[in-house]
Structures are given as structure tokens and as C-alpha cells.
Amino acid sequence: MKNIGIITKRSDPMALDASAQLASWLHERGLKVTVSSETARDAGIDREIAAGVPQSKIPAECDLIVVIGGDGTFIAATRAVGDRDTPLMGVNVGRLGFLTEVVVDKMISTLTLIFDGQYREDHRTLLDVSVIRNGDQVLKTRVLNDAVVHKEALARMMECEIAIDDQFAFSTRSDGLILSTPTGSTAYALSAGGPIIHPALDAILLVPICPHTLANRPIAVPGNGCVTVTLAHDGLDRLLTLDGQTGFALFDGDKVLVRQSRRKLRVLHALDRDYFSVLRDKLHWWENPAYRNH
Structure with missing residues (x-):
């Protein structure tokens, strides 16, 4: 993976901050970064760090798209991908986040694992x-x-x-x-x-x-x-x-x-996350005294 795209919920300050942090980190790793022109402007991302293009063109430029926002942002990114085979990874700054399952604090560590080949790929209907x-x-x-x-x-x-x-x-x-x-x-x-x-x-x-x-x-x-x-x-x-x-x-x-x-949608996950771990977190199934003791 040499070119990473970022699609952001631009109305959320936390998403913009996370986008700027991610763009800088990716740039430091020697990767090409592509964001929408509006995200680059709103997040204050320098053009030396990331290329600003129309959001509809991001999937054609990238090997992976990191979606920072909520599930609505993830769905919008799916539409942008269209018929292309570009995989997505979701970072949650929304409310629930079944699709954007990675919390902001684990964004960098999760991407590090993905770049090292330690990830699982889902094909969503x-x-x-x-x-x-x-x-x-x-x-x-x-x-x-x-x-x-x-x-x-x-x-x-x-x-x-x-x-x-x-x-x-x-x-x-x-x-x-x-x-x-x-x-x-x-x-x-x-x-x-x-x-x-x-x-x-x-x-x-x-x-x-x-x-x-x-x-x-x-x-x-x-x-x-x-x-x-x-x-x-x-x-x-x-x-x-x-x-x-x-x-x-x-x-x-x-x-x-x-x-x-x-066509299927490709979604990448860290190996330590599976479908049931997401359900436990999002639906609070872990709130079981017997489970907490294990």
C-alpha cells in the first residue's frame, strides 16, 4: 500500500483533527496521502503532506481509504468507491459505529498492523x-x-x-x-x-x-x-x-x-477484532458479570 486516501466527516472537529494527525503520520512513513480539497482546507493539511482532489476521485488514486467519521460517512465513502475495488477501514468519531469500528486512539496502531500485513478482510454484500x-x-x-x-x-x-x-x-x-x-x-x-x-x-x-x-x-x-x-x-x-x-x-x-x-465491498480489520467483539462493544453485551471475570 503506497497511496492512502482519507475521507472525513468535515462537520466534526474531532474528525478533522484525526485526519490531520493521520495525514502527517502517513507522510512521515513515506506514503502518498490523498484527501478531498475541502478536507485539506478545513483540517489545515499542507499540500506538501497530502494531495487535495475532489472526493469522488479519491478511490481511483488510492490503495486504501481510511474513513474518519460515523457510519454515515462510511456509507458515503462506499458510494464514492462505486465499482472500484478499493478497500475501506473505518475510524469512529460518531455515536455507535458498527462500520467505523476503530476508535481514534487506536487508529495509528491499527494501521501499523495493517501495513505489516496483520489484518483480516471482509467482503460485504x-x-x-x-x-x-x-x-x-x-x-x-x-x-x-x-x-x-x-x-x-x-x-x-x-x-x-x-x-x-x-x-x-x-x-x-x-x-x-x-x-x-x-x-x-x-x-x-x-x-x-x-x-x-x-x-x-x-x-x-x-x-x-x-x-x-x-x-x-x-x-x-x-x-x-x-x-x-x-x-x-x-x-x-x-x-x-x-x-x-x-x-x-x-x-x-x-x-x-x-x-x-x-460487487462486494472490501473492509479491512485488525486481527484482534472480529464481528462478535464489535457486537459486544457496540451493544454492550460485555456488560455481563460472568464475562467480566474472564
């Missing part, structure tokens, strides 16, 4: 999401966590039908439906009562939001299938929210198609 309207594809995009079909704020419950590989599965009356990757199972889907799914499992998770029927429960379907959500003709205002960051208006009869992407 992504979902391709498209919207079909009157037979035409009007949207095609990709998500890391989830695609959520939901009502607007003042609307009554929405109705939709769900099919798997063009075979009818069930219909639902609810406030919406979350279609999630295993990675996204610890995000909105978890808050809505869905299960935690290990990221190595091959599945797409469907979680109804406040369903009218209590028997309408979350369900995981095979990852190699195509999930189609067809909206009822009820005149409601509905929205498709993608990774909690972008929205797309939906109309009567629209079909939302969700399937696994052929």
Missing part, C-alpha cells in the same frame, strides 16, 4: 436497487445497508405485495418495508425488530415497519433471489430511502426490485 414505472426503469442504484419503502409522514398505512423471483410471497399493510443486507441488519432493521444477521451469511432481510398484523414478521430470504415490492394503487405519498441518505418518490404501481450486487 451490496444490494442493487431499481425502480420500474410503467415498464420503464426510472432508478438504478446500490446500497450497503438498506433500501426502505415507506409512507410519507402524514399518510395512512401503505399496502404492497412482495414477490421472490416473480413468485408471490405475501402482502403487507404497514408503515413501510426495510430490505436489508446482513451488514444493515444492525441498522434500521434492528430498531424495527429484525434479527442480527452475520455478514458472512448469504441473505436479504425483509423487515416490516409497524405492520398492522402482528403475524407479519421479519423474514430472511435467499441472497441469490430477486425481491420485488409492488405498490398498491391507493394514492398515498411514498418514498424509497436509500441507506438513510437519499430519497426517491414512489407512485401507485411502482415496482422496487432488490437483488444482491455482483
Whole structure:
């Protein structure tokens, strides 16, 4: 790894400070550093230390991208990577940080291990999401966590039908439906009562939001299938929210198609961190007297 990119939550002073510290450390190791022009300006990073480019160009320049912020920053970095194979490592200055799992105090030591080859690489599932309207594809995009079909704020419950590989599965009356990757199972889907799914499992998770029927429960379907959500003709205002960051208006009869992407997201971790250690830290599963004694 010779060129390291940094993508930063620029609205957070701690993230800017960490970015400046990291850029200087990488420069001292003789590595090329690339940041966005805005990050270089806001963090006070000298151009002799790091090259400032448009953020969208960082993945093309780098062998590794360090994301400093929260999970939202990590998701934005995933979009910036697009179809490239550039791996990410997340440093958390946000609240929870399932994706940005490294604390700032361990940023340098974790990167030292990675540069020494002591790391583990995950390949995270992504979902391709498209919207079909009157037979035409009007949207095609990709998500890391989830695609959520939901009502607007003042609307009554929405109705939709769900099919798997063009075979009818069930219909639902609810406030919406979350279609999630295993990675996204610890995000909105978890808050809505869905299960935690290990990221190595091959599945797409469907979680109804406040369903009218209590028997309408979350369900995981095979990852190699195509999930189609067809909206009822009820005149409601509905929205498709993608990774909690972008929205797309939906109309009567629209079909939302969700399937696994052929591309995977590469995520690097230190060897001393595994999925369950992250869950213990983030969900406080370690707060068990028996565990503390070991």
C-alpha cells in the first residue's frame, strides 16, 4: 500500500483533527496521502503532506481509504468507491459505529498492523436497487445497508405485495418495508425488530415497519433471489430511502426490485477484532458479570 486516501466527516472537529494527525503520520512513513480539497482546507493539511482532489476521485488514486467519521460517512465513502475495488477501514468519531469500528486512539496502531500485513478482510454484500414505472426503469442504484419503502409522514398505512423471483410471497399493510443486507441488519432493521444477521451469511432481510398484523414478521430470504415490492394503487405519498441518505418518490404501481450486487465491498480489520467483539462493544453485551471475570 503506497497511496492512502482519507475521507472525513468535515462537520466534526474531532474528525478533522484525526485526519490531520493521520495525514502527517502517513507522510512521515513515506506514503502518498490523498484527501478531498475541502478536507485539506478545513483540517489545515499542507499540500506538501497530502494531495487535495475532489472526493469522488479519491478511490481511483488510492490503495486504501481510511474513513474518519460515523457510519454515515462510511456509507458515503462506499458510494464514492462505486465499482472500484478499493478497500475501506473505518475510524469512529460518531455515536455507535458498527462500520467505523476503530476508535481514534487506536487508529495509528491499527494501521501499523495493517501495513505489516496483520489484518483480516471482509467482503460485504451490496444490494442493487431499481425502480420500474410503467415498464420503464426510472432508478438504478446500490446500497450497503438498506433500501426502505415507506409512507410519507402524514399518510395512512401503505399496502404492497412482495414477490421472490416473480413468485408471490405475501402482502403487507404497514408503515413501510426495510430490505436489508446482513451488514444493515444492525441498522434500521434492528430498531424495527429484525434479527442480527452475520455478514458472512448469504441473505436479504425483509423487515416490516409497524405492520398492522402482528403475524407479519421479519423474514430472511435467499441472497441469490430477486425481491420485488409492488405498490398498491391507493394514492398515498411514498418514498424509497436509500441507506438513510437519499430519497426517491414512489407512485401507485411502482415496482422496487432488490437483488444482491455482483460487487462486494472490501473492509479491512485488525486481527484482534472480529464481528462478535464489535457486537459486544457496540451493544454492550460485555456488560455481563460472568464475562467480566474472564
